[in-house]
Amino acid sequence: MNDYRYKVTAAGRINIIGEHIDYCGGRVMPAAISLKNTVYVRPNGTNTINLSWTTLPDKVTLDIDKLESYKGLKCGNYQAGSAYMWQRAGHKITGCDMLHDCTVPFGSGLSSSAAIEVSTIAALATIAGEPLNKVEIALKAQQAEREYAGVNCGIMDQFASACGKKDSVMLLDCNTLNCEYLPLRLGDYSLVITNCNKPHNLIQSKYNERRSETEDALKILQRSVDISCLADLSLMQSKSYTEVLPPVLKKRAEHVVGECNRVRKATIALKAGNIEALGKLLNESHKSLKELYEVTGREPDALVKAAQSHPYCLGSRLMGGGFGGCTISLVKSDCIDEFKEFVYNEYFSETGYKAEFYDADISDGITVTSTF
Numbered sequence: 001m002n003d004y005r006y007k008v009t010a011a012g013r014i015n016i017i018g019e020h021i022d023y024c025g026g027r028v029m030p031a032a033i034s035l036k037n038t039v040y041v042r043p044n045g046t047n048t049i050n051l052s053w054t055t056l057p058d059k060v061t062l063d064i065d066k067l068e069s070y071k072g073l074k075c076g077n078y079q080a081g082s083a084y085m086w087q088r089a090g091h092k093i094t095g096c097d098m099l100h101d102c103t104v105p106f107g108s109g110l111s112s113s114a115a116i117e118v119s120t121i122a123a124l125a126t127i128a129g130e131p132l133n134k135v136e137i138a139l140k141a142q143q144a145e146r147e148y149a150g151v152n153c154g155i156m157d158q159f160a161s162a163c164g165k166k167d168s169v170m171l172l173d174c175n176t177l178n179c180e181y182l183p184l185r186l187g188d189y190s191l192v193i194t195n196c197n198k199p200h201n202l203i204q205s206k207y208n209e210r211r212s213e214t215e216d217a218l219k220i221l222q223r224s225v226d227i228s229c230l231a232d233l234s235l236m237q238s239k240s241y242t243e244v245l246p247p248v249l250k251k252r253a254e255h256v257v258g259e260c261n262r263v264r265k266a267t268i269a270l271k272a273g274n275i276e277a278l279g280k281l282l283n284e285s286h287k288s289l290k291e292l293y294e295v296t297g298r299e300p301d302a303l304v305k306a307a308q309s310h311p312y313c314l315g316s317r318l319m320g321g322g323f324g325g326c327t328i329s330l331v332k333s334d335c336i337d338e339f340k341e342f343v344y345n346e347y348f349s350e351t352g353y354k355a356e357f358y359d360a361d362i363s364d365g366i367t368v369t370s371t372f
């Protein structure tokens with residue numbers, strides 16, 4: 001790795017609260033974590049991007065003049081899509097060798113894809129000698145996910161991956177992209193990330209389906225109330241206006257309005273150091289994801305139930321797109337080992353799956369180090 005010129009990283013992310021509302025214009029509370037994708041990059045003087053991986057034997061060569069043609073690649077799809085979107089936005093792509101090293105577990109709901117997309121673009125910008133505009137990088141990375149990888153995602157993951165700050169959670173307004181950083185002060189408590197390890201292959205289609213349901217709900221509501229996105233609907237308004245929606249759309253809209261409200265309350269709780277209140281909000285969020293948004297499933301529900309039943313856990317919920325992946329739990333710091341053992345055993349006896357725990361700190365988003 002010493003013969004590469006730069007080491008560029010972008011982070012995976014957790015999300016404290018605010019799930020499935022980024023694409024409805026809501027505010028969300030993610031944070032970048034120390035599980036990340038690293039790109040070692042050097043110019044190669046050719047018209048190609050040569051990709052290799054520390055953990056895979058594959059080697060892939062992308063022709064810079066044909067970047068739009070690699071959709072669906074088994075290996076390198078995110079890199080190709082990101083390079084293409086960056087090029088389409090008018091940026092120069094320099095021929096280079098990229099070695100990728102990803103420590104974000106794939107399909108875990110911790111945004112490995114965003115980490116790959118964001119670090120790929122940051123590496124291309126670095127090698128071309130461009131100043132890094134992290135917000136623009138996040139937006140182009142999101143476009144790669146949507147138009148190249150086919151997941152009609154919101155902006156939360158790519159924004160957190162690019163713009164996260166060490167030891168801070170972000171309060172990101174997904175409508176305006178205004179972002180406030182709050183120190184993550186949890187007193188005697190810590191966050192525990194747990195993977196339910198259930199493979200989830202329906203995520204892409206189900207995710208896109210949920211998103212279009214919220215768009216349908218918005219269109220119907222706009223006939224009677226002046227809102228530009230679902231997050232504009234207040235809790236009060238939603239009580240009367242959502243009555244006109246078909247039952248499924250009503251549930252989806254109720255989740256969005258409720259979750260936006262929980263983010264508001266969580267912000268107050270975090271600022272006041274009221275960790276117990278924050279924990280309750282995590283539990284409410286999971287209930288809503290399960291009953292109203294219907295993006296959980298047997299295994300994530302069992303994992304959350306096990307965590308919530310532990311006496312030193314203040315709250316637990318599923319994170320990310322859903323249908324599998326990781327949960328986040330708020331646990332008394334000096335009881336974490338006991339908590340892990342308890343949850344592992346309960347979850348295993350309920351489902352037969354082995355839960356996995358990740359140690360991660362809250363970290364910076366993009367970082368660039370010159371290796372010379």
Ligand code: GLA
Pocket residue numbers: 018019020021022023111153154155156157320321322
């Ligand atoms: C995925 C998407 C995000 C967001 C979450 C759910 O991680 O990429 O944009 O919608 O799901 O909150």
